[in-house]
Amino acid sequence: MKENKEFELIKRFIDGDESAFNQIVQLYREKIYWHARRMTGNHMDADEITQQVLIVLYKKLNTFKFNSSLYTWIYKITSTRSLNLIKKNNLRRFFSFEDVNENETKQENDIVKNIDDKDKLNKLDEILQTLPPKQREIFVLKNFDELSYKEISEITGKSIGTLKANYFHALKKITEKMSDE
């Protein structure tokens, strides 16, 4: 049912109906943002990734082949962009010794205003950052985006067995980290 609706929206957009694209954006913008935010741990990077994904979506939606569902395709773009940005940031940090206030700058104009909520997100970020990026990707897709191993396999290109093993190790690290606190 959901896929039929998406199919119809894509067809309308390809035929030139811009309002169909707006509807697609409304369906996915928050999912994209939160996936990126959990991966990168800050608003600025999540905002950048969300904008990039929407631009790619606008430009490439006409090449969508309907071999997979739209949300798998969108998650695939979001996930790849997030991993690339993390890699880029790590390299930049390594070579330029960015100052310690970097994280504060990246939280400017944050969409979360309440201090308690900010604390909750900081805590979540601290826990998620204990995982290496690719393990974090699987954990976030399974635990927060609530996707099945089959769907995650389509997104990441990894076998279900590998995903289960990765998720097991991620769970182990996260529960250990939470027990320590």
Place this chain on the structure above:
Amino acid sequence: MNRELILKYLSGLLNDSEKIEFEKRLESDPGLKKEFMSIYGKLEGLQQFSDVEVDQTYFNNLQVKVRSRMENSSRINWVPRISFALSLVLVAYIFLFTGKSNNQFVVNLEKELSGDSNYTAMLDKYFDNPVEEEVLYLSIANSDTKAFDLENNEIQADEDYLKYNILNEINSSEIDEYLGDEDLSNLEKQISGIKF
């Protein structure tokens, strides 16, 4: 031990029979159940960390932001980019062209040392002009170590020949008529000791 088993269950790493056995134990073993609930609770708690109030205007303005970004990127001035690309091509061309001419000469020099008579005759004709010869050798010495080494070997080989020729010239001249045996012997020793 229990913790490992619980995590395997939650990750889907247990096979069907192990899964049934685990679920049976979960019903009958209070210790296992307590530990399971603790881990499960932690994971649920983690999900609640994301349950926050957000400023919805960000999402409402997102499309406007993206559209203006797309419009700006389509208005990119291509002139500096094209100029930059052309300069790169030019630098690459000069670099490749210079490299090729040096390599060619190294090969020629090896050919020269191998004693190919046709080739030597052609070089002799070319080297009739001493200025051109010097410029050519200097360019080799400055630009290519291999060529420089070959040239050095050539000079080294000629050094003894040169000293021999000088001594011969002294012997054939009438200089020995003006010098005593001892002086002549000293002069020969000095010439032999000269480093070219």
